[in-house]
Amino acid sequence: MAHAKAQTAAFVRKAMLNEQAPPAAERGFVHWIRSNLFDGVGNSLLTILSLLVVYYLLMAFLPWLLNGIWDAPSIRACRELLEGASGGCFAVLTERWNQLLFGFKYPSSEYWRPTLAFVLLLVAVAPIMFAMYMPRWLLLFSAIYPFLAFWLIWGGTILIPVMTFLGFVAGYVLYRSMVTRSFAAGLFSAVTAAAVVWWSGGILMDVLAPEKPLLEAVSSRDIGGFMLNMMLGTVCVSLSLPLGIALALGRQSNMPIVKWICVVFIEFIRGVPLITLLFVANVVLAYFLPPGTTFDLILRVIIMITMFSAAYIAEVIRGGLAALPSGQYEAADSLGLDYPQAMRLIILPQALKISIPGIVNVAVGLFKDTTLVSVISMFDMVGMIRGPILASTEWNGVYWELFGFAAILFFVVCYGISQYSQWLERQLNTDYR
């Protein structure tokens, strides 16, 4: 029967047909274009309009970029070489490259020192930022790095950073041995130990300091360029984070004096523009200090910017603390943990994770705010451009090239920070979302 049935049908397919590719209009590039760019009359018009805008922008921008002059002694020479054609005068970047990066007074034979410090910064930051992929012993280098970088950039006797480092080590050792008894005892004995080491180190230094240090000393006034932005940014972010945490916890404290000190500090600093604080650091402090006192200007600025961003970070972290359900606090209490343990082991890890976007926001803003120091006659990158470079008779009149370059450098750094924070958020995402 089966055979007969087969005979009655005109055609029977014996084999499965292979899967066919979708029709040309429904696949690949054509489909993508049709569904994304020319989906209906309105969208098609918008696409054409956008393409026109992009075309005209590029037509104006590309000749300027590609025709650019990279080797000329002055803007007038640039214009002669261009002969009226459109083109950028990028020669200013090549001629003033070192000034843009290091400022105009850093001794040119010593440029390798900040460069090395920058490379080592990447090495030192890696074990902190990518803790899960890096061996833990590298953290030791991160701990040494601030002192090493100080010595590389400022030069002078190596005893200062060494003594400072030893002070911290002594403090840490004592903290470890005392903290089992109580956190407060550990903290106070650590501070005492460090102070003793620093004080005796100061006496030793006068005796031991060699006449001619290994690295030539560079004064703070000679430091400038993008190096200054990087230094202020890195130092202030890393200092203001612990300070901000302390302020946020202090603000939530039950002890009235601690609480009010923190509240007043945060509210006062947040209520004052950063530029005012910088003017105080630069100008007004000179009136309060005895004449002839040299209180390092960069140190003053670092203190002011750190205080400023610490107040903001404190408020961001307070938001994180407030977002935690009170069950977490109660759970910590029920385990019998004391306050420092509860904070360190349970509350802060969760609160900080919530606060990451806010903290990064403050960090990026702070890094860009370091350009404000140019108004108190410090020559950071923008200060170099606005002051010495635009005021030189050779380059007076070059704007787009210089500020464009500054914008690119800042964008690279800020975008990098923002990408890192997003990656970190994904890494720490332990929720079942």
Next chain:
Amino acid sequence: MNKKVFLGALTVAGLTAGAAAAATLDDVKARGKLNCGVTTGVPGFAAPDANGNWDGFDVGLCRAVAAAVFGDGNAVEFVPTTGKTRFTALASGEIDMLARNTTWTFSRDTDLKFDFLGVNYYDGQGFLAPKALGVASAKELDGARICIQTGTTTELNLADFFRANSMSYEPVPIETNAEGQQQYLAGACDVYTTDASGLAATRAAFENPSDHIILPEIISKEPLGPLVRHGDNDWGDIVRWTLNALIAAEELGVTSANVEELSAGTGNPEINRLLGAEGTLGAMIGLDPAWAKNAIMVGGNYGELFEKNIGENTPIGLARGLNGQWTDGGLLYSPPFR
């Protein structure tokens, strides 16, 4: 009220600083360097070059003073100051003198407790206009949009000038000279006004300088000069007479090229006194007899400094004008060296 308190604090601080640092010359000698306040950068007047060496007309005066004191024009620490930080830097003793095209005014000389020691550049406020605008005189600017730096004396001068000529104008406020250049070129204002030297430097940076003219009217007096703190007249004398030595050197024909030869002695007693071959002028201000010779050797006399930094052969291209010697119809007139 606030301003009064602040000025009072300034005064007290100025007085204490003046008393504490009464012998500036001794401090400078002990330090081995002159701390000289300059601008953060004005084309031709003060700016560091690609190697970080400061150069310019005001810088030349700092170097001359350093040479008069130490015999070395490089014994200077240049301290860049902005328009906002310059006076506090001087009053607090951070700098020994300020050579930062600062206008000599009554209140700065008296109320702020500074001493102006002469004029090294006679400036005045002028107008820069595109030729296409078709004006030949500032009196034809009725109704114009004018780019003007806020918070400066130029703003007040402008208002005075237009009121005196019963004309109206529309101010376009700007913050810095660089911003002014951009706004003017972009057509945000018809006319740009600031000191005439600044206008010349600005125009020199344009792509087509000949498309713009500086109008003939100069509507204000801006005598720019070096200043020191009130209360140390000995130090003030050194700066004042160094400036005068540079001016007198030009008048007497002493240049950086022939100063060595002339200092051996000439037939002109005034040159001899100036260069230390005769008399004890150096000792009277506590300096080496060759102080003026050293000052002139660093960058040349006033005329040489002018020609090298801002003169007609430089991109700034300023004519001597008021800044010529009195014998040439200018205002430079050094008291005699006697």
